[in-house]
Amino acid sequence: MKKITDKLYQFSIYIPPIDFTIHQYLLDTDPAILFAAGTAQQAEAILPDIKKILGDKPLKYIFVSHVESDECGGISVLKKAYPDVIAICGALAARELPGYGYTGSIRMEKGGETFTDGDLKLKFVDYPSEVHLQNGILCLEENSGVFYSADIALRFGNGVGKTIRGNWKDEVSAIGAERVPNEKACAKLKEDLGAISPNLIAAGHGFCVECR
Ligand SMILES: [Fe+2]
Ligand SMILES: [Fe+2]
Structure with a gap:
């Protein structure tokens, strides 16, 4: 951690072997939110640290960008530890999460929406997430400027604990067909992302990017 x-x-x-890093992020605000559940194995592994950080405070939200094991595989493990947790996700994940054994509350969100609770002001962007161009979402926490990018701004390499300096506009323009193969969907995503300006990209893979 x-x-x-x-x-x-x-x-x-x-x-x-694949020079690849997978991250989850806990924003220790009031209320607290976890971006990405990780796989079931990862969720088990990180739970003691989450409990240590939060103390008596519950984990209120888990943000699920899209349906893939690194994003939601461990959601039932976390639900067991925090029975009142609420998954925040898009429409497709809302339908699919029960398949991961999730029986908890779900708050369905879509791009353009904002949701405020205590310290959290979450703004959502529609995300045609690979591999299957599923209807995912991305999330900017506007008070902290932290943007959870899931598979956007993905870099190979050992990014554990490492933050690089970058530029938001460059990160957005670097999104190509390898991430979003559908040209129209890719252009729309870039347009939507161009309308926000995060301070920090909390990348699902690779390196966090401090945006100038
Ligand atoms: Fe993914
Ligand atoms: Fe991912």
Whole structure:
């Protein structure tokens, strides 16, 4: 576990044969939110740290960008530890999460919507997420400027605890067909992302990017 900013904690595994890092992030705000559940194995592994960081405070939200094991595989493990947790996700994930054994509350969101609760001001962007161009969502927490990018701004390499400096516009224009093969959907995503300006990209894979 690495502390990235005052309230942002990163949990990671690095997989050397593919030079790939997978992260989840806990924003220790009131209420607290976890971006990505990780796989079931990862969720088990990070749970003690989450409990240590949050203390008596419950984990209120888990943000699920899209339906893939790194995003939602461990959601039932986390639900067991935090029975009142609410999954925030798009329409497709809302239908699919029960397939991961999830029986908890779901808050369905879509691009353009904003949701405020205590310290959290979450703004959502529609995300035609690979591999299957599923209807996913991405999330900017506007008070902290933290943007959970899932598979956008993905970099190979051991990014555990590492933040690089970058530029938001460059990150957005770098999104290509390998991430969103549908040209129209890719252009729309870039347009939507162009309308926000995060301070920090909390990447699902690779390196966090501090945006100038
Ligand atoms: Fe993914
Ligand atoms: Fe991913």
